[in-house]
Amino acid sequence: MTATLNVPTINFEQHPCFNPKVKGQFGRVHLPVAPKCNIQCNYCNRKYDCVNESRPGVTSTILSPSQALSYMEKVLEKEPRITVAGIAGPGDPFANPEETLGTMRLLRDKYPDLILCLATNGLGLKPEYIDEIARIGVSHVTVTINAIDPEITRKVYRWVRDEKNVYQGRKGAELLLKRQIAAVTGLKAAGVTVKINCIIMPGINDHHAVEVAKKMAELGADLFNAMAIFPTAETPFEGLTEPDGLTMAKIRKECEQYLPQMRHCTRCRADAVGLLGADQSEEFHGCLIDCSKKLIPVDTKDRPYVAVATVEGVLVNRHLGQADQFQIWEKTEAGFALVEERLAPEEGHGFERWQRVADVLKDCRAVLASGIGNNPKQILTQCGVLPVETAGSIATGLRAVYNGEDLAKLKGEQPAVGALGADSCGT
Structure with missing residues (x-):
C-alpha cells in the first residue's frame, strides 16, 4: 500500500521550478549523488568535471550522501534563499536508490522545512521507493516521458536496463512506458506533486508531445515541461536542430489544453545551485569539490x-x-x-x-x-x-x-x- 506524503509545515509556494512567480526570490541546489543510469538516451552525454557546459547530465564531481549534507550546509550559509534541494543525476536517482534515499533522509532530518525534489526517468521508481519518499517527505518529483507510443519511444533510447537485463527496441520501450505510467500513478496516489518533462526532438516526437500531455493529465500529473532538445556532441542525436521559440510556443499552447505549462525551465546541470536564470554553480564550484574530497565519519557498525x-x-x-x-x-x-x-x-x-x-x-x-x-x-x-x-x-x-x-x-x-x-x- 502506498504511503501518504508526510511532511512538516513547508511553504511549497517557494519552489521556483513549480511556481514561476518566485523564481527570482528563491533558489534550488542539485546534489550530484546519482552517477549510474539505467537507460541510454540518444540525446544524452553524461560528463564529469565539466564547468563550461550548462545542461542536464553534467557535473563537476560526485558526492556521497554525507558529503551532500556537508555541501548543503555550506550552500545555505552563503545563500539562504535556497529553499529546494533536489537530485537530478547525473544519472538517474533510482539507478542509485541507496544514495538517493540516504541523501533525502539526511536532508529531512537536518532541515525539516526544506523542500525536497527528485527528477527521474521512472524506470526504477518501484512502489517501495514511492512509499519511502512519501515517508521522508519528498514533495515534488519530475518524470521525463518523451512519448507514450512504443514505436516513438524506441527511437529515443539505445537501451533500457532492468536489474541485470538489458532491453533494446520495442521491448525496452514497452517496459519503460509501463514503469513510467505506474510511477506517475503511484506518486499521485501518495500525494506527491508531479511534473512531466518531455524533450522535444524534431522529426522524432515533436508531433506527439500533445498526446503525452493528454495521457499524463489523465493520470493526474500537475505540470508539463516541454523542453527543446539541446543537441549534444558525441550522441546519436547530435545532428538534430534545436526547435526555435515559435515551434516551442506552439507545442506548449497545444499541450496547455491538458496541463499547465512550465515556461521558465533553464535546463539545469546536475550540480546546479542558485536562483533560476542566475546560476551560481561557478561560485560554489570550489566548495563542491572540497566537500567531495572530505571524509565524513561513517558509523563503524556499517563500515568498520x-x-x-x-x-x-x-x-x-x-x-x-x-x-x-x-x-x-x-x-x-x-x-x-x-x-x-x-x-x-x-x-x-x-x-x-x-x-x-x-x-x-x-x-x-x-x-x-x-x-x-x-x-x-x-x-x-x-x-x-x-x-x-x-x-x-x-x-x-x-x-x-x-x-x-x-x-x-x-x-x-x-x-x-x-x-x-x-x-x-x-x-
Whole structure:
C-alpha cells in the first residue's frame, strides 16, 4: 500500500521550478549523488568535471550522501534563499536508490522545512521507493516521458536496463512506458506533486508531445515541461536542430489544453545551485569539490574496516587496478590490526569491474592505493567506499581515515622508512 506524503509545515509556494512567480526570490541546489543510469538516451552525454557546459547530465564531481549534507550546509550559509534541494543525476536517482534515499533522509532530518525534489526517468521508481519518499517527505518529483507510443519511444533510447537485463527496441520501450505510467500513478496516489518533462526532438516526437500531455493529465500529473532538445556532441542525436521559440510556443499552447505549462525551465546541470536564470554553480564550484574530497565519519557498525592495496603489508604501494588482493584493517583500542586478506575480483573492463571491487569492500569505509583512476573513484565513492591515493605508510593512511584528517595531503606523502611504528599496526 502506498504511503501518504508526510511532511512538516513547508511553504511549497517557494519552489521556483513549480511556481514561476518566485523564481527570482528563491533558489534550488542539485546534489550530484546519482552517477549510474539505467537507460541510454540518444540525446544524452553524461560528463564529469565539466564547468563550461550548462545542461542536464553534467557535473563537476560526485558526492556521497554525507558529503551532500556537508555541501548543503555550506550552500545555505552563503545563500539562504535556497529553499529546494533536489537530485537530478547525473544519472538517474533510482539507478542509485541507496544514495538517493540516504541523501533525502539526511536532508529531512537536518532541515525539516526544506523542500525536497527528485527528477527521474521512472524506470526504477518501484512502489517501495514511492512509499519511502512519501515517508521522508519528498514533495515534488519530475518524470521525463518523451512519448507514450512504443514505436516513438524506441527511437529515443539505445537501451533500457532492468536489474541485470538489458532491453533494446520495442521491448525496452514497452517496459519503460509501463514503469513510467505506474510511477506517475503511484506518486499521485501518495500525494506527491508531479511534473512531466518531455524533450522535444524534431522529426522524432515533436508531433506527439500533445498526446503525452493528454495521457499524463489523465493520470493526474500537475505540470508539463516541454523542453527543446539541446543537441549534444558525441550522441546519436547530435545532428538534430534545436526547435526555435515559435515551434516551442506552439507545442506548449497545444499541450496547455491538458496541463499547465512550465515556461521558465533553464535546463539545469546536475550540480546546479542558485536562483533560476542566475546560476551560481561557478561560485560554489570550489566548495563542491572540497566537500567531495572530505571524509565524513561513517558509523563503524556499517563500515568498520579500511582496505589497503599493498605489496608487503608496510607501505601503500600498489595501484588499485593492479591489486590482486587487499589487506583489510580495523582500528582497535590497541592501535590498528590486520583482519584478513581478500582476493580482488578478476581483471575486467568498465563499470562491472569496479562494481565488483566495491562489493568485495562493502564493509570498508575507504580503500588506500598508490593510484586510482577516475572511473573507479566515481564508482567506489557512490558505493560508499572512499578512494584514497597515498604513497606513504599504511599507518599514516589509516590514521588519516579514522581520524577524519585532510586526505588531500596524503597524495604527496612519501613512503616511510622502517616498520609501522608507534601506531601498533601489527597483526
